[in-house]
Amino acid sequence: MPELPEVEVVRAGLERHVRGATIAAVEVLHERPVRRHPSGPTGFAAALTGRRIEGARRRGKYLWLPLDDGDAILAHLGMSGQMLVQPVAAPAERHLRVRFALTGVGPEVEGRELRFVDQRMFGGLSVSVGGADLPSEIAHIARDPLDPAFDDAAFVARLRTRTSGVKRLLLDQTLISGVGNIYADEALWRTRLHGERPGNRLTRAQAVELLGHAREVMNEALAQGGTSFDALYVNVNGESGYFDRSLHAYGRADEPCDRCGTPIRRVPFMNRSSYYCPRCQPAPRSARPKA
DNA sequence: ATCGCGACCTGGTTGC
């Protein structure tokens, strides 16, 4: 599943391969991915045909392509979305949803098209009116920790006013964007914090350390993922290569903790799972079953 | 303002 580092790799690939290209035609093969676009597939295609793509930007896991008229294509990859730059003649992918015919000069564009492929269709595309600089649809989303303008002190202060468990807060896009289930668990493991510890029970030092670890984990993943996808075939295939090697908690139920050897525990969390070391990351009193 | 939960999706895997 694409997390922030993978989305950044996709953004960089799009910047390189479709910047400057003009959209000659749009074909929507499944209407669900454009469900957020008010005028549907027809309006989506009409709004984009003839527009030139000026670049590729990102906030958290959202991507957008600024256009020459001040609008933007806003995209989210969801859990299984891919943006592919493919030869026009390449056979359609099994889950091809939207196809953008491109025209332009240079080998990056010639004979190629942009494809949105998404198996589970949690992802989506829409046209953001006037959204070239920052789509209004995502203006409420906080900056992500890899953004140079991310305000560390403000994040720490807000985190420490909240009563929710700190894992839930890490996933709150209005506080910090780009952190998903995997990196939340990894950042908590590194900080030796249990995800159910309330935000307002963290010391300032703990909150600062947690943010630092979240940033660190994502930077490490970006460093590894960035080398393996440097191809014309802009790809995120669900496997960043980082997952298998460097995870200490996520997906490691019953395996020994890399620090203390205690089996990693898996518990249900918001219709998914949390993984943590019960010894390094003891549950707060409030989360322990009453005797 | 904040909190917490269910719905949305598909396909691979697990369990009976």
Added chain:
DNA sequence: TGCAACCAGGTCGCGA
């Protein structure tokens, strides 16, 4: 063997 249940999980919208 067949089929149902489960699992992955980011975001949105809802009621409290």
